[in-house]
Amino acid sequence: MKPAPFTYCRPDNVEQVLDLLRQHGGDSRILAGGQTLMAMLNMRLVEPKILVDISMMEALRFIRVADNYLEIGAAVIQADLLAWTDLEQYAPLMAKALPWVGHAQTRNKGTVCGSIAHSDPSSEMPLCLALLGGEIVLRSKTNRRMVKAADFQIGTLTTARQEDELIEAIRIPVPADVSKFAFQEVAIRHGDFALVAVAASHSPDGIRLGVGGVADRPEVRHWEHLPEDEIDTALNDLAHELGGYDDIHASAGYRRELVRTIGKRVILEVMA
Amino acid sequence: MIEYGAADRVKVTLTVNNESLTGYASSRMLLSDFIRHELGLTGTHVGCEHGVCGACTIQIDGRPVRSCLMLAVQAEGREIQTVEGLSDKGTLNRLQQAFRSHHALQCGFCTSGILMSMTNLLNENPTPTDDEITDILSGHLCRCTGYVGIVKAVQSLVLENIARENGENA
Ligand code: FES
Ligand code: FES
Numbered sequence: 001m002k003p004a005p006f007t008y009c010r011p012d013n014v015e016q017v018l019d020l021l022r023q024h025g026g027d028s029r030i031l032a033g034g035q036t037l038m039a040m041l042n043m044r045l046v047e048p049k050i051l052v053d054i055s056m057m058e059a060l061r062f063i064r065v066a067d068n069y070l071e072i073g074a075a076v077i078q079a080d081l082l083a084w085t086d087l088e089q090y091a092p093l094m095a096k097a098l099p100w101v102g103h104a105q106t107r108n109k110g111t112v113c114g115s116i117a118h119s120d121p122s123s124e125m126p127l128c129l130a131l132l133g134g135e136i137v138l139r140s141k142t143n144r145r146m147v148k149a150a151d152f153q154i155g156t157l158t159t160a161r162q163e164d165e166l167i168e169a170i171r172i173p174v175p176a177d178v179s180k181f182a183f184q185e186v187a188i189r190h191g192d193f194a195l196v197a198v199a200a201s202h203s204p205d206g207i208r209l210g211v212g213g214v215a216d217r218p219e220v221r222h223w224e225h226l227p228e229d230e231i232d233t234a235l236n237d238l239a240h241e242l243g244g245y246d247d248i249h250a251s252a253g254y255r256r257e258l259v260r261t262i263g264k265r266v267i268l269e270v271m272a
Numbered sequence: 273m274i275e276y277g278a279a280d281r282v283k284v285t286l287t288v289n290n291e292s293l294t295g296y297a298s299s300r301m302l303l304s305d306f307i308r309h310e311l312g313l314t315g316t317h318v319g320c321e322h323g324v325c326g327a328c329t330i331q332i333d334g335r336p337v338r339s340c341l342m343l344a345v346q347a348e349g350r351e352i353q354t355v356e357g358l359s360d361k362g363t364l365n366r367l368q369q370a371f372r373s374h375h376a377l378q379c380g381f382c383t384s385g386i387l388m389s390m391t392n393l394l395n396e397n398p399t400p401t402d403d404e405i406t407d408i409l410s411g412h413l414c415r416c417t418g419y420v421g422i423v424k425a426v427q428s429l430v431l432e433n434i435a436r437e438n439g440e441n442a
Contacts, residue, residue: 055346
């Protein structure tokens with residue numbers, strides 16, 4: 001199918017983007033990489049009046065390190081972040097998770113912040129951001145605010161972004177040197193939506209596990225101490241708490257089983 | 273600021289297979305449709321129009337991407353490679369010949385997209401591993417071949433490339 005008619009705008013700077021958002025609000029959509037939005041436009045799941053293209057805006061294409069966090073701008077393409085030589089040092093979890101985001105052909109166009117904006121419950125980037133305790137930088141004509149990942153993603157495809165706000169960047173805390181990370185997911189075909197995705201970290205304050213694809217948003221649990229013989233029980237409890245859902249690809253029971261098996265795998269990996 | 277209304281007819285000039293071409297697009301026209309209907313290059317196929325099948329894959333500025341997930345007006349001034357640019361005046365190139373020899377296609381609907389992805393893979397790394405080949409191939413759907421012939425075709429070029437490298441080092 002083809003998109004419904006819209007007006008296409010390519011602003012020269014962020015101020016113009018914010019003006020358009022203030023003027024048109026919910027009638028507008030930001031177009032960054034388009035790897036989800038273009039498909040939704042083609043299927044007419046969304047029919048904005050104004051499309052605001054930021055994909056070529058150099059001012060939003062930054063990867064920078066400041067005060068112990070890494071900041072990734074709204075126009076940064078997934079493949080470019082993956083190719084960034086310092087990624088392993090500043091965001092080791094992202095380095096592990098990015099190869100699971102879509103396919104090489106969509107990573108060549110899709111943006112990191114676009115994944116966050118779309119907030120699919122099974123998507124990898126929101127899961128990583130939630131596990132790492134990252135923040136989303138939201139900017140409107142009159143305001144600039146940071147929202148914690150846990151408060152940003154409210155539910156399936158639903159976020160705390162206001163209609164006049166632009167996701168300008170995301171911020172990820174740079175981990176302590178001793179921290180360890182692991183990422184795993186199960187999908188029907190590599191690159192498809194995850195049935196279940198898990199990410200784990202082991203830092204001085206304990207073990208964290210993030211689970212995507214089971215609840216309506218990524219869920220993170222933290223254990224200060226998790227003895228090896230208690231992992232199974234902890235994961236079983238978590239699996240039942242999250243519940244899961246049945247769809248054409250997998251039953252809720254299978255999703256819970258994946259939480260137990262790949263959840264254990266990543267926890268053991270970071271504890272090793 | 274650039275602004276194209278829903279009813280505007282926009283002139284788009286871009287480089288396709290090293291040739292500068294111009295066509296007209298509405299703001300909502302997909303790049304895949306522009307390439308096929310405006311430029312008349314029907315080698316690029318359209319299957320799903322939501323980024324899943326890979327049939328519409330082309331290279332933009334040297335990277336394989338889905339042309340169904342991009343607007344024609346975004347391609348102004350860009351460098352595009354389509355399957356038409358692979359052969360030399362009708363003579364199949366090495367990759368295309370390998371596809372033919374290894375039965376890497378039946379109906380051919382998926383083939384042009386796969387060729388564009390594999391061309392890029394081999395450009396960046398003339399000797400990819402089997403895992404690297406199948407990883408790139410996972411971005412494409414083929415309903416005919418079962419993929420084995422496609423992998424074999426690419427592997428045959430990898431072997432040739434290894435032999436060449438060894439020959440050069442000898
Ligand atoms: S037509 Fe573009 S991916 Fe299927
Ligand atoms: S050859 Fe028919 S779909 Fe691949």
